[in-house]
Amino acid sequence: xxxxxQISLIKSLQQKKFRREQRLFVAEGFKSVEEFxxxxxxxxxxxxxxxxAAKLHKLSKKTNIEEISAVExxxxxxxxxxxxxxxxxxxxxxxxxxRAELLNRFTLVLDGVQDPxxxxxxxxxxxWFGIKNIICxxxxxxxxxxxxxxxxxGSLARVNxxxxxxxxxxxxxxxxxxxxxxxxxxxxxxxxGNEGLIAMGNEGNGLRPDIQALITKSVTIPRAGxxxxxxxxxxxALFCSEISRKTFK
Amino acid sequence: xxxxxQISLIKSLQQKKFRREQRLFVAEGFKSVEEFxxxxxxxxxxxxxxxxAAKLHKLSKKTNIEEISAVExxxxxxxxxxxxxxxxxxxxxxxxxxRAELLNRFTLVLDGVQDPxxxxxxxxxxxWFGIKNIICxxxxxxxxxxxxxxxxxGSLARVNxxxxxxxxxxxxxxxxxxxxxxxxxxxxxxxxGNEGLIAMGNEGNGLRPDIQALITKSVTIPRAGxxxxxxxxxxxALFCSEISRKTFK
Numbered sequence: 001x002x003x004x005x006q007i008s009l010i011k012s013l014q015q016k017k018f019r020r021e022q023r024l025f026v027a028e029g030f031k032s033v034e035e036f037x038x039x040x041x042x043x044x045x046x047x048x049x050x051x052x053a054a055k056l057h058k059l060s061k062k063t064n065i066e067e068i069s070a071v072e073x074x075x076x077x078x079x080x081x082x083x084x085x086x087x088x089x090x091x092x093x094x095x096x097x098x099r100a101e102l103l104n105r106f107t108l109v110l111d112g113v114q115d116p117x118x119x120x121x122x123x124x125x126x127x128w129f130g131i132k133n134i135i136c137x138x139x140x141x142x143x144x145x146x147x148x149x150x151x152x153x154g155s156l157a158r159v160n161x162x163x164x165x166x167x168x169x170x171x172x173x174x175x176x177x178x179x180x181x182x183x184x185x186x187x188x189x190x191x192x193g194n195e196g197l198i199a200m201g202n203e204g205n206g207l208r209p210d211i212q213a214l215i216t217k218s219v220t221i222p223r224a225g226x227x228x229x230x231x232x233x234x235x236x237a238l239f240c241s242e243i244s245r246k247t248f249k
Numbered sequence: 250x251x252x253x254x255q256i257s258l259i260k261s262l263q264q265k266k267f268r269r270e271q272r273l274f275v276a277e278g279f280k281s282v283e284e285f286x287x288x289x290x291x292x293x294x295x296x297x298x299x300x301x302a303a304k305l306h307k308l309s310k311k312t313n314i315e316e317i318s319a320v321e322x323x324x325x326x327x328x329x330x331x332x333x334x335x336x337x338x339x340x341x342x343x344x345x346x347x348r349a350e351l352l353n354r355f356t357l358v359l360d361g362v363q364d365p366x367x368x369x370x371x372x373x374x375x376x377w378f379g380i381k382n383i384i385c386x387x388x389x390x391x392x393x394x395x396x397x398x399x400x401x402x403g404s405l406a407r408v409n410x411x412x413x414x415x416x417x418x419x420x421x422x423x424x425x426x427x428x429x430x431x432x433x434x435x436x437x438x439x440x441x442g443n444e445g446l447i448a449m450g451n452e453g454n455g456l457r458p459d460i461q462a463l464i465t466k467s468v469t470i471p472r473a474g475x476x477x478x479x480x481x482x483x484x485x486a487l488f489c490s491e492i493s494r495k496t497f498k
Contacts, residue, residue, distance in 0.1 A: 031477075117366060121480050130474035155476045188494040221490070222497040225379035227404045228280075230486075231370050237483045238490050241470070245437040248471040 002047070002072050010076040010088060016142045023091045025144035026076075027156075029083040030055065035154030037063055042090040049073055052084040078146040091144060097133060097162050099173050104195050106243050108134045109177075111166060111211050112202035113232055116141050120151020121233040122200075127155035129240040135162045135169065135197070137211075167210045170197065177216045179207055180235055184218025187242050198239045203232050251296070251321050259325045259337060265391045272340045274393035275325075276405075278332040279304065284403030286312055291339040298322055301333040327395040340393060346382060346411045348422050353444050355492050357383045358426075360415060360460050361451035362481055365390050369400020370482040371449075376404035378489040384411045384418065384446070386460075416459045419446065426465045428456055429484055433467025436491050447488045452481050 012018035013026050024044060027036050030052060037043055037060050046065045048056045053067060074082045108126055113119050119141050126134055141148060143161040152159075170177060176196035199215065201207035207215075221230060221238050230238075261267040262275050273293060276285050279301060286292055286309050295314045297305045302316060323331045357375055362368050368390050375383055390397060392410040401408075419426060425445035448464065450456035456464075470479060470487050479487075 121483060124476050124480060125483050127474045127476035128470075128472055128479050130472075153477065158475055186497055188498045221377075222493070223377055223379075224493050224496060225376045226407055227373050227376035228402065230377050231373060231482075233480075234370060234374050234483065234486045237479075237486055241487050241490065244471070244473050247473060248435055249437045 002066070002068055002076075007072070007075050010086070011078075013088070014078050014146055016145065019091065019142070019144050024088055025091055025149065026078070026086060026088055026146060027149050028077060028079055028086045028146070029150075030085050032149065032152075032154045032157075033085045033087040034059060035157035036087060036089050039157035041092060041157060044088040044090055046085060046087045047073060047076065048086075049084045056085065079150070092160075094160055094162055097135060097164070097169075097173075099175070102133065102173060102175060102195070102197075106131060106192070106195065106240075107175075107197050108236065109166060109170070109197045109199040109211075110134060110136045110140050111199060111207050112137050112205070113140045113200070114203055115232075116145045116147035117151050118203065118231065118233045119143060119145075120148040120156075122236050123148070123152040123159050123161070124155040125233065125237045125240055126159050127152075129244045131159065131240065133160050133162060135164055135166070137166045138163055167214070170211070170214050173197065177214055178219050178239070179212060179215035179217070180239065181207070181212070181215070181218040181220060184220040187219050187221050187238065190217065190219050190242070192243050198236070198243070200232055200236050200239070251315070251317055251325075256321070256324050259335075260327075262337070263327050263395055265394065268340065268391070268393050273337055274340055274398065275327070275335060275337055275395055276398050277326060277328055277335045277395070278399070279334050281398065281401075281403045281406075282334045282336040283308060284406035285336060285338050288406035290341060290406060293337040293339055295334060295336045296322060296325065297335075298333045305334065328399070341409075343409055343411055346384060346413070346418075346422075348424070351382065351422060351424060351444070351446075355380060355441070355444065355489075356446050357485065358415060358419070358446045358448040358460075359383060359385045359389050360448060360456050361386050361454070362389045362449070363452055364481075365394050365396035366400050367452065367480065367482045368392060369397040369405075371485050372397070372401040372408050372410070373404040374482065374486045374489055375408050376401075378493045380408065380489065382409050382411060384413055384415070386415045387412055416463070419460070419463050422446065426463055427468050427488070428461060428464035428466070429488065430456070430461070430464070430467040430469060433469040436468050436470050436487065439466065439468050439491070441492050447485070447492070449481055449485050449488075
């Protein structure tokens with residue numbers, strides 16, 4: 001039995017303001033919850049319905065779990081089709097990213113990505129391609145937004161999201177900066193070397209001028225047809241794939 | 250002034266059943282409406298608010314247009330933030346696709362893609378890479394669903410969507426069939442030749458066994474990290490890019 005105030009606290013975590021205040025966020029669905037439990041995240045409480053009790057008990061002996069009714073779970077859920085497990089998790093407190101952590105690897109930089117589905121898909125794709133860190137401008141949609149968490153399909157547990165003032169941070173990192181632009185070098189013949197930042201811009205406006213000014217190489221995905229632009233998650237995936245392909249070729 | 254019955258007819262087009270009955274669908278937003286007007290689509294009526302009157306009058310002298318209030322337009326709209334133009338358009342009647350049309354080019358085949366956002370993004374991506382035709386299983390989400398139309402950003406006006414019984418149609422086309430699978434050949438070393446079908450499966454289940462049986466080459470996007478899978482629109486884009494890259498390299 002959960003109290004009304006617990007339910008309303010959990011519901012409040014759908015809003016960034018309350019996530020920041022409480023330093024908590026919510027993940028839903030068995031797979032997603034499982035990924036957070038087995039990752040380095042500190043899980044506060046897992047709420048589950050009797051339907052998944054057996055499966056859940058196997059998962060972890062250390063996690064604080066609480067069986068509730070499907071009706072109660074539905075009240076907490078942000079999903080249109082609530083699943084049978086919901087976890088309240090402590091927001092991670094990543095230390096500020098340093099140059100040393102980013103050497104010999106590629107890191108995504110997102111400048112004002114707004115759509116939660118896009119950010120979620122970018123995180124999932126980054127995880128597929130083994131990218132460990134994503135650095136977001138402060139106005140990028142919050143990664144702990146329930147729609148983002150959902151779209152990552154558990155990958156948020158493995159990819160570290162850093163929010164920073166990009167114009168200040170990027171110069172300090174002193175790494176090659178590849179920027180997705182409309183009139184850059186052909187991505188298919190770009191030599192990405194073995195490290196750097198891949199900077200992707202906002203859905204409507206692309207990279208801001210102050211971030212564009214920091215780019216060391218502008219890169220373009222050549223267009224064979226007529227669409228005006230590519231979705232930002234699609235463009236990000238094409239960059240990840242180009243970087244990854246030489247490892248597998 | 251539009252009548253209540255006109256508004257309710259237009260709203261009914263949010264449902265597939267009524268789109269099929271009326272042979273009409275809706276596109277919203279200036280850019281999207283513009284693309285349909287300038288394409289081969291037959292536009293029934295464009296509703297617009299005074300705010301865009303000047304811009305709209307320039308667009309076409311032949312299109313049937315009707316100025317309405319923002320309040321009326323909001324009543325018709327399926328968007329949470331309605332735009333200032335909404336067009337009612339006749340559903341196209343594509344003749345059944347033939348082998349001759351698909352020679353020397355690549356065509357996407359979608360087997361049960363369910364999410365409107367995914368289908369819309371796939372159509373937009375196909376348009377970027379110059380793919381003219383997408384063949385969908387009959388249970389793939391309807392391309393004229395308002396969420397799909399919106400996500401295509403106007404590209405639906407340029408890419409032809411065909412719905413068919415894939416298990417019957419594919420063998421008749423007698424083309425190479427590349428299937429996105431988890432244990433196929435490395436996409437980065439696959440020779441795609443110069444024509445064929447690229448078959449992508451449902452979000453949760455991938456390609457159905459009867460479609461898998463028709464594949465001439467199973468192809469896999471190698472994974473460097475830990476995500477369990479890629480989003481279907483992302484995977485489709487990576488196939489489109491691999492096919493396109495040799496043209497630009």
